[in-house]
Amino acid sequence: METKTVLVDGDVNNEGSYSQAVDYIREGQVVAFPTETVYGLGADAMNADAVAKIFEAKGRPTDNPLIVHVDSKETALEFVEEVSDKALQCMDAFWPGALTLIMHAKPDTFATNVTAGLSTVGIRVPDHPVALSLLKRLKQPIAAPSANKSGKPSPTLAEHVLFDMNGKIPFILDGGPTKVGIESTVLDTTSSPPVILRPGQVTKEQLEQVIGTVRLSSETQGNTPKSPGMKYAHYAPSAPLYLIEHNSKLIEKAIDHIHGKSKKIAVLSREDFAAADYLFPLSVDKLYDSLRKCDQTDADLILACVLPEGENAALMNRLEKAADHKWFS
Numbered sequence: 001m002e003t004k005t006v007l008v009d010g011d012v013n014n015e016g017s018y019s020q021a022v023d024y025i026r027e028g029q030v031v032a033f034p035t036e037t038v039y040g041l042g043a044d045a046m047n048a049d050a051v052a053k054i055f056e057a058k059g060r061p062t063d064n065p066l067i068v069h070v071d072s073k074e075t076a077l078e079f080v081e082e083v084s085d086k087a088l089q090c091m092d093a094f095w096p097g098a099l100t101l102i103m104h105a106k107p108d109t110f111a112t113n114v115t116a117g118l119s120t121v122g123i124r125v126p127d128h129p130v131a132l133s134l135l136k137r138l139k140q141p142i143a144a145p146s147a148n149k150s151g152k153p154s155p156t157l158a159e160h161v162l163f164d165m166n167g168k169i170p171f172i173l174d175g176g177p178t179k180v181g182i183e184s185t186v187l188d189t190t191s192s193p194p195v196i197l198r199p200g201q202v203t204k205e206q207l208e209q210v211i212g213t214v215r216l217s218s219e220t221q222g223n224t225p226k227s228p229g230m231k232y233a234h235y236a237p238s239a240p241l242y243l244i245e246h247n248s249k250l251i252e253k254a255i256d257h258i259h260g261k262s263k264k265i266a267v268l269s270r271e272d273f274a275a276a277d278y279l280f281p282l283s284v285d286k287l288y289d290s291l292r293k294c295d296q297t298d299a300d301l302i303l304a305c306v307l308p309e310g311e312n313a314a315l316m317n318r319l320e321k322a323a324d325h326k327w328f329s
């Protein structure tokens with residue numbers, strides 16, 4: 001299959017591009033599109049055969065449910081039931097935006113592979129003009145996980161999508177770099193108090209200002225069923241990644257030590273380390289691009305320098321997973 005990428009910005013004929021994307025999705029094909037968080041790999045959420053193509057293209061385990069994208073709160077409410085007041089308050093406060101709400105799905109609405117057979121569904125309204133234009137034209141919810149190969153960093157550029165999906169999907173809408181750079185916060189509103197299953201741009205503190213107490217899934221282990229996706233390896237570059245405290249002396253020593261073994265090292269940091277063979281920026285919006293750039297090098301090992309105090313919670317969550325919780329020592 002040939003994969004075509006089309007630019008959708010202010011200067012080109014967007015109408016033609018959107019109608020092609022809509023046609024592909026109506027035909028049961030998979031289309032990649034930008035959201036404000038990361039690129040998504042979208043299919044008609046009511047079409048099980050189309051949704052199966054997402055799992056196949058990503059190599060995603062079928063017990064890991066997908067997020068459903070809709071154009072508005074009103075559309076979302078057509079597909080869920082027993083919606084809590086807190087979920088409604090979150091919709092008003094954070095949609096469109098980087099917050100996915102887990103709610104009870106109405107039976108027999110979405111294709112069963114979207115929810116991996118669960119009775120709940122994760123829904124969000126993306127805050128991106130291209131995603132919203134596509135949803136408005138299609139007039140159907142779009143099931144879309146991040147558009148990366150399963151286990152790899154999520155795509156924040158159309159070229160990342162092409163790298164992972166070339167030959168596997170017919171069409172990519174290129175809306176430029178995604179603003180946020182990491183995936184949405186996932187909040188389970190079916191439990192009381194609500195539980196953050198995946199941290200993201202919308203923080204615990206911001207949620208608590210709107211709906212009161214919110215738990216982190218790590219605080220509820222053993223009680224609440226966790227997000228199925230959390231048990232799988234994530235965001236991992238090819239070379240082993242280690243976390244290290246952002247302390248210049250410590251990092252310089254680590255680089256010397258690794259060079260002493262005739263190995264090459266890539267460093268992800270906010271600061272310049274002249275001795276590193278490769279240096280890439282460490283920030284929420286650049287994390288996945290930096291991890292992917294490490295894969296383009298011959299580095300034997302990657303060090304990510306994290307601030308000892310007050311590292312961004314969502315960034316830390318992704319880094320810990322990408323490093324499989326390994327610290328350099």
Ligand code: TXA
Pocket residue numbers: 035037038039040041064065066067100102115118120121122126144145146147182183184185186197198226227228229230
């Ligand atoms: O920002 C995002 O959320 C991006 C963009 C494309 O919207 N999407 C995304 O999807 O990150 P994905 O499939 O890579 O991550 C979905 C996460 C997984 O951890 C999955 O297990 C969880 O949401 N999830 C989905 N439905 C769920 C449900 N019913 N119950 C618990 N967790 C659920």
Ligand code: MG
Pocket residue numbers: 145146154
């Ligand atoms: Mg993903």
